[in-house]
Amino acid sequence: MLKLSNISMEFGALKTLNDLSIELKEKEIVSVIGPNGAGKTTLFNVITGLYKPTSGSVKLGSQEMLGLSPAEINRAGIARTFQNVRLFLNMSVLENVMSATFGRTRSGLFSSALGLKRSRKEEAEVKEKAQELLKFFGTRLTGYRWDQPAFSLSYANRRRLEIARALATDPKVLLLDEPAAGMNPKETQEITEIVGSLRAERGLTILIIEHDMHVVEGVSDRVVALDYGVKIAEGDFDHVATHPDVVEAYLGKGSTATK
Amino acid sequence: MSNLGIGTDEWVAQHEERLASQSPLKKLFARIPLWAKWGSFFLIAFLFGMLSDNQYLLRVGVNLALFIMLSYGLNIVVGYAGILDLGYVAFYGFGAYGYALLSSEQLGQHWPTYVTVPFITILTAILGYLISLPSRRLFGDYLAIVTLFFGQVFVQLVLASDNITFPWADDYVDITAGSNGIPGLDTFNLFGYIFDDIKDYYWLLMVIVLVLTVAIHRVSATRIGRAWRTVREDALVSEVMGVSVKRVKTLAFVAGATIAGFAGTIFAGMQTSVFINGFDLPLMVMIYAAIILGGSGSLAGALIGAIIMTILPELLRVPNYGAILFFVALLLTFFVLSKKFSRFLIYVVSIILIGFAFQLAMKAIGVTQANAEDWVVGFTGDLLKNWLFVPENRILWGNFAFILLLSLIAFFSIAKPIWKHVLLPFIGFTAIFLWEVRLIADVSTTRQLIIGAMLVVLMILRPQGLFGQTRVEIL
Ligand SMILES: Nc1ncnc2c1ncn2[C@@H]1O[C@H](COP(=O)(O)OP(=O)(O)OP(=O)(O)O)[C@@H](O)[C@H]1O
Ligand SMILES: [Mg+2]
Numbered sequence: 001m002l003k004l005s006n007i008s009m010e011f012g013a014l015k016t017l018n019d020l021s022i023e024l025k026e027k028e029i030v031s032v033i034g035p036n037g038a039g040k041t042t043l044f045n046v047i048t049g050l051y052k053p054t055s056g057s058v059k060l061g062s063q064e065m066l067g068l069s070p071a072e073i074n075r076a077g078i079a080r081t082f083q084n085v086r087l088f089l090n091m092s093v094l095e096n097v098m099s100a101t102f103g104r105t106r107s108g109l110f111s112s113a114l115g116l117k118r119s120r121k122e123e124a125e126v127k128e129k130a131q132e133l134l135k136f137f138g139t140r141l142t143g144y145r146w147d148q149p150a151f152s153l154s155y156a157n158r159r160r161l162e163i164a165r166a167l168a169t170d171p172k173v174l175l176l177d178e179p180a181a182g183m184n185p186k187e188t189q190e191i192t193e194i195v196g197s198l199r200a201e202r203g204l205t206i207l208i209i210e211h212d213m214h215v216v217e218g219v220s221d222r223v224v225a226l227d228y229g230v231k232i233a234e235g236d237f238d239h240v241a242t243h244p245d246v247v248e249a250y251l252g253k254g255s256t257a258t259k
Numbered sequence: 260m261s262n263l264g265i266g267t268d269e270w271v272a273q274h275e276e277r278l279a280s281q282s283p284l285k286k287l288f289a290r291i292p293l294w295a296k297w298g299s300f301f302l303i304a305f306l307f308g309m310l311s312d313n314q315y316l317l318r319v320g321v322n323l324a325l326f327i328m329l330s331y332g333l334n335i336v337v338g339y340a341g342i343l344d345l346g347y348v349a350f351y352g353f354g355a356y357g358y359a360l361l362s363s364e365q366l367g368q369h370w371p372t373y374v375t376v377p378f379i380t381i382l383t384a385i386l387g388y389l390i391s392l393p394s395r396r397l398f399g400d401y402l403a404i405v406t407l408f409f410g411q412v413f414v415q416l417v418l419a420s421d422n423i424t425f426p427w428a429d430d431y432v433d434i435t436a437g438s439n440g441i442p443g444l445d446t447f448n449l450f451g452y453i454f455d456d457i458k459d460y461y462w463l464l465m466v467i468v469l470v471l472t473v474a475i476h477r478v479s480a481t482r483i484g485r486a487w488r489t490v491r492e493d494a495l496v497s498e499v500m501g502v503s504v505k506r507v508k509t510l511a512f513v514a515g516a517t518i519a520g521f522a523g524t525i526f527a528g529m530q531t532s533v534f535i536n537g538f539d540l541p542l543m544v545m546i547y548a549a550i551i552l553g554g555s556g557s558l559a560g561a562l563i564g565a566i567i568m569t570i571l572p573e574l575l576r577v578p579n580y581g582a583i584l585f586f587v588a589l590l591l592t593f594f595v596l597s598k599k600f601s602r603f604l605i606y607v608v609s610i611i612l613i614g615f616a617f618q619l620a621m622k623a624i625g626v627t628q629a630n631a632e633d634w635v636v637g638f639t640g641d642l643l644k645n646w647l648f649v650p651e652n653r654i655l656w657g658n659f660a661f662i663l664l665l666s667l668i669a670f671f672s673i674a675k676p677i678w679k680h681v682l683l684p685f686i687g688f689t690a691i692f693l694w695e696v697r698l699i700a701d702v703s704t705t706r707q708l709i710i711g712a713m714l715v716v717l718m719i720l721r722p723q724g725l726f727g728q729t730r731v732e733i734l
Binding site: 048049050069070071074075079080082086087088089090091095098099100101102103104105107108109112113114115119122123126149165166169 | 492500
């Protein structure tokens with residue numbers, strides 16, 4: 001489904017990604033782990049077209065993503081969330097989700113201005129779709145919250161809203177950047193379930209960056225560990241979590257010596 | 260706010276409270292449906308058009324409608340899409356000059372109105388598109404500077420194009436008449452119906468404003484409008500979420516330019532003359548003031564802002580109206596600042612006493628008093644002439660008072676509460692002195708001062724503007 005081959009990314013002399021290859025099969029959930037600064041977010045930025053890699057290729061199905069604009073990549077079927085939650089803060093909850101249907105809808109300036117039937121129909125559909133997506137998170141983002149500005153939401157709700165917004169672009173592949181960061185254990189557990197049901201109900205292929213090992217263990221079919229932009233281990237959770245290089249990357253050289 | 264439990268957020272905690280704390284007036288206002296609010300504006304405009312034959316008032320109405328078009332257009336560009344365009348007014352000028360050149364003896368062209376107006380409007384749209392090309396890669400300050408530059412280029416081009424020599428011709432060619440402006444334009448003539456009365460323009464503009472209101476309201480509530488706002492909020496995320504940011508920005512820019520250009524053609528036809536200084540920065544500032552005052556990003560705000568910015572200067576033209584406005588504003592300010600009625604009375608009495616003390620002091624040091632006929636302009640002057648001591652050298656004293664007032668206000672803003680109470684009566688007296696001695700007679704300065712003061716006060720009390728939504732930038 002999503003195939004990254006030999007990606008290298010340099011910032012000046014710094015090699016942030018080094019000849020990295022990852023492949024995701026359809027409906028697979030893959031976690032990317034690694035210490036701070038390993039290059040995980042950079043990887044997402046490359047996939048979504050925000051950064052241009054020095055070399056390599058990103059393929060969605062058979063279509064090459066490199067060279068497309070971020071908007072085109074999104075419309076091809078890749079959506080993401082951001083590590084530092086970037087919502088449209090001064091727009092309502094519902095509008096945040098509705099705005100992400102832009103690439104899938106057609107109404108132009110004039111058909112909206114004239115209030116043409118197809119424009120009104122599309123608007124109603126978009127609204128219903130957004131409400132439907134928000135119901136994914138139970139009652140937290142429904143009802144009177146629809147019309148609240150996004151800035152009024154709690155942190156956890158913002159993260160949920162960001163996922164709903166990403167879903168509104170009708171992605172095939174979803175990239176989640178630390179969806180459980182800053183959440184309490186209960187909310188974290190819930191995120192784990194949600195990620196699972198996103199695949200089950202919507203057939204999504206998911207690449208997820210996560211530091212919380214409970215989440216990683218709970219959701220992943222496969223885990224990829226990065227350090228200094230290099231893939232140091234890949235396989236099922238137990239394999240990667242006990243891999244000596246991974247332990248070393250997380251705990252430092254000294255700890256392997258005492259092992 | 261203080262005792263929030265875990266798992267609740269601020270908004271939920273305040274929800275009931277917020278609903279309950281709304282003032283009854285606000286609740287009532289919220290219950291009036293949207294169409295009724297807008298409808299009442301257009302109904303008043305309609306009735307006025309039907310009933311009034313006052314040329315002056317109708318002209319104010321026409322100017323208001325043109326101003327509304329401009330602030331609607333700028334609101335799309337700045338308010339919705341967040342593109343800081345400081346050259347916007349050049350599109351208005353372009354529309355006006357475009358119409359002028361094709362409808363006057365300047366180039367000997369007299370195109371029919373139904374061709375000129377659409378042609379020039381489309382041309383403005385194309386110009387807007389071309390200017391958006393280099394601009395759309397830029398953000399914020401950079402964009403502001405580049406667009407400011409384009410605006411000034413337009414002004415300079417018009418000024419310089421009265422004297423162009425081509426290599427193949429001996430004589431120079433005069434295209435725009437430079438700073439002389441172009442007089443004697445054809446008025447609108449639509450299929451034989453000649454717009455020879457200001458009322459014709461009034462009705463035309465009313466229909467246009469009505470159509471624009473509906474159209475912009477619809478667009479802003481649907482796909483394109485949402486995309487504009489996402490670009491304003493966070494262009495990078497917007498792009499990642501599948502919005503073609505460049506295209507959407509261009510669309511906003513062109514839409515704004517088109518409305519301005521269209522308004523320009525009507526202005527030229529109505530005025531039957533164009534002068535370049537009407538399309539320069541002062542007007543730009545007024546339009547910005549209107550949408551900031553009304554609340555950037557709100558259509559109703561753009562309308563209210565335009566109304567205030569059109570009506571207020573007209574009111575201030577008449578000294579008595581200006582005086583009423585000034586004294587009401589002054590008393591209101593004092594009333595709000597004093598919080599208690601008793602304190603308010605103390606302030607007023609203090610101001611009166613300061614006035615008498617000032618009179619005694621001036622007489623004691625032997626300053627000659629000006630004749631009342633020399634300075635009394637409005638009825639307030641009549642009322643105050645035995646209390647207010649006006650020295651003979653009014654201009655000089657006025658200037659002193661101005662500096663003193665600014666210093667007092669500056670000092671007031673940083674003073675301890677107790678000093679504020681002492682300072683306030685002095686500020687009040689100085690303001691009254693300044694008003695009667697200089698401002699009431701010097702209309703154009705006063706207008707700018709009052710508008711400036713209003714903006715400052717509003718930005719302190721209500722930073723989001725009258726109709727704007729509360730906004731947060733970073734959390
Ligand atoms: N635009 C940039 N310019 C220069 N250096 C960058 C840029 N973006 C990322 N880097 C560098 O690349 C490295 C990897 O950063 P990245 O954000 O991908 O790490 P990460 O694995 O997501 O870390 P974390 O777990 O803290 O989120 C860091 O050293 C960072 O400083
Ligand atoms: Mg990261």
